[in-house]
Amino acid sequence: MDFLSKMAEVCELIEQLGVCYAEAKGTSWHMQEMKRVMLAHEMALYDGIPVSQREIKALISESYKLHLDGTRQAIQKEHELKAKLDRYHAQFETYRSICSLEKAKMNLL
Numbered sequence: 001m002d003f004l005s006k007m008a009e010v011c012e013l014i015e016q017l018g019v020c021y022a023e024a025k026g027t028s029w030h031m032q033e034m035k036r037v038m039l040a041h042e043m044a045l046y047d048g049i050p051v052s053q054r055e056i057k058a059l060i061s062e063s064y065k066l067h068l069d070g071t072r073q074a075i076q077k078e079h080e081l082k083a084k085l086d087r088y089h090a091q092f093e094t095y096r097s098i099c100s101l102e103k104a105k106m107n108l109l
Contacts, residue, residue, distance in 0.1 A: 003099045010092045017088060021081040028078040031071040038067045 042058030043051070058064055 003095045003102070007092060007095045007099070010088055010095065014085065014088045014092065017081060017085050021078070021085050024074065024078040024081050028071070028074040031067070031074045035067065035071065038064055 039055070039058050042061045042064050043054040045061075046054040046057050049057075
């Protein structure tokens with residue numbers, strides 16, 4: 001088996017997936033940060049009632065629930081891409097170890 005070409009292939013996959021992971025992580029972070037903004041926006045719609053009541057109405061609003069679901073999906077995608085990236089890193093390390101082993105075998109002969 002040509003481990004060097006396999007390693008190069010995995011490096012390419014790591015690079016491509018790394019870009020996707022970075023985008024997903026950025027989206028996830030943004031969605032999480034926007035949670036408070038969304039809540040404040042929803043609370044502002046219920047002017048004239050006590051803050052505690054505005055917060056309750058905002059927390060059960062459809063747009064806030066939709067934002068939370070979008071955040072959940074963004075976090076899920078981030079974690080799925082991270083798991084794939086970790087798998088490719090492990091695969092690369094496996095190939096690297098096998099190459100080192102083969103090199104050591106050759107030096108013994």
